[in-house]
């Protein structure tokens with residue numbers, strides 16, 4: 447009995463001493479947070495092994511990898527976002543990140559090496575989830591797996607050996623400024639045309655991106671690069687910006703009846719989006735990019751697209767859309 451008591455007493459004393467040492471370490475600066483000497487080798491090994499196993503366990507199944515990852519317009523969209531949001535840490539194909547980035551603990555791997563060990567699905571998980579305690583950020587919007595696939599399309603192009611010249615050509619700045627890099631005539635058909643929109647609608651959407659009411663990791667990043675106080679002026683300029691060239695859809699006639707009259711599941715679209723409707727807060731769809739319309743209608747239908755004050759009207763209109771309806775309507779409006 448007394449032996450058991452001694453053991454318990456010793457354990458209790460050790461626990462208390464351990465807790466005191468722990469608190470002292472936290473409260474009196476005893477743990478050295480300097481990044482100068484890096485992690486111990488064993489810490490590095492443990493962190494990387496945990497990371498690799500977490501990726502292997504959680505990456506989406508191969509069946510979820512979209513089949514358009516080699517679409518040049520999708521690769522360009524991913525590359526342009528990468529250039530603005532990721533290159534400061536991972537550098538660009540064929541270049542290195544410089545001394546300050548190399549002094550991070552752990553240092554971000556240069557992009558040609560960062561993509562080497564992973565499948566497309568694994569890179570999707572890494573870019574969407576981020577990596578705790580390393581500086582690798584999570585995707586800054588929820589429910590936008592589609593945007594992350596654009597970045598993965600670019601990363602797989604790097605795996606296939608993108609040269610520094612290819613990269614420079616793909617991310618070349620536009621004369622009309624940063625926003626025109628994606629939205630201008632030399633931009634990517636995966637980004638929407640803005641010249642069919644009104645300044646009011648554009649300014650509303652910029653505010654929705656800034657507040658998160660319209661979740662988009664790409665546009666939240668882009669909108670933060672310009673001061674909100676300039677939105678009205680920027681919106682007026684962008685409503686005149688010539689947009690990216692678009693491909694011509696195969697069968698634009700199929701969506702006509704649905705757009706005009708709707709069916710049992712879906713209301714007609716032209717009642718709100720028609721040429722007679724001059725409500726400046728309902729966007730024109732005429733001549734908008736087909737791929738963009740497909741993406742957005744899918745988001746509306748799935749409840750993942752936010753927007754401005756009138757967004758609930760559109761969410762209700764899109765509820766009953768089938769994939770075939772979305773394809774037909776997108777082709778119809780793209781050439782209207």
Ligand code: HEC
Pocket residue numbers: 493494497528531532533534535536550552553554555559560561563569572573577580581582583597
């Ligand atoms: C602030 C710096 C920083 C930014 C910005 C950043 N990363 Fe990272 N990233 C890291 C660090 C650090 C790691 C290393 C994690 C590790 O290996 O422990 C990493 C890891 C990765 C990996 C896995 C490579 C590997 O094997 O470790 C990929 C892929 C990646 N990042 C892609 C991206 C993409 C795409 C973006 C932009 C959307 C991005 N990163 C933005 C710092 C950054």
Ligand code: HEC
Pocket residue numbers: 523526527624625626627628629636637638639640643647648649651652660661662664665668669671672680684729
């Ligand atoms: C990396 C490419 C890229 C850059 C740079 C970019 N955008 Fe975008 N923009 C997009 C994409 C992709 C979308 C669609 C996002 C979504 O799904 O909500 C978009 C959407 C928009 C929309 C909503 C259009 C609509 O039809 O609802 C506006 C407005 C907009 N961007 C303005 C800007 C402004 C202003 C800038 C510069 C500060 C900018 N964009 C920079 C890619 C980009």
Ligand code: HEC
Pocket residue numbers: 638650705712713714715716717718719727728729731739742743752753754755756757759760763764775
């Ligand atoms: C009751 C009116 C109404 C009806 C009916 C309606 N919409 Fe909309 N739609 C809107 C409003 C309002 C917005 C803008 C929401 C916002 O401000 O965020 C919108 C936005 C959109 C957008 C996003 C455009 C962009 O540039 O990002 C698309 C695409 C769209 N609608 C397609 C359709 C289609 C296709 C139909 C028919 C099936 C339809 N809409 C029916 C009111 C409507």
